């Protein structure tokens with residue numbers, strides 16, 4: 001038997017669910033790619049250079065709370081840009097999908113930024 005608590009509007013309901021019917025029902029928001037939003041990248045690892053698949057993005061510097069002001073960077077005709085805050089050298093790579101980076105760990109998953 002699995003116990004699950006459902007809280008709605010301050011009311012909590014405890015229910016007992018047979019283990020066979022119990023499974024992970026949480027949605028994994030980290031798998032969902034946010035389309036139509038500007039990708040955010042960070043350089044917490046202090047890399048000299050980060051390859052990105054988008055020419056327009058926001059650099060946050062490092063993961064909060066150590067982030068710098070989230071600034072919008074548009075490479076325009078160029079294929080590279082240096083962040084004026086953290087001096088991270090971003091290089092556009094057409095091999096990468098839009099919104100992704102190399103290394104992938106540089107992607108900042110902003111919550112509805």
Ligand SMILES: [Zn+2]
Pocket residue numbers: 059060061068083084085086087088
């Ligand atoms: Zn930066």
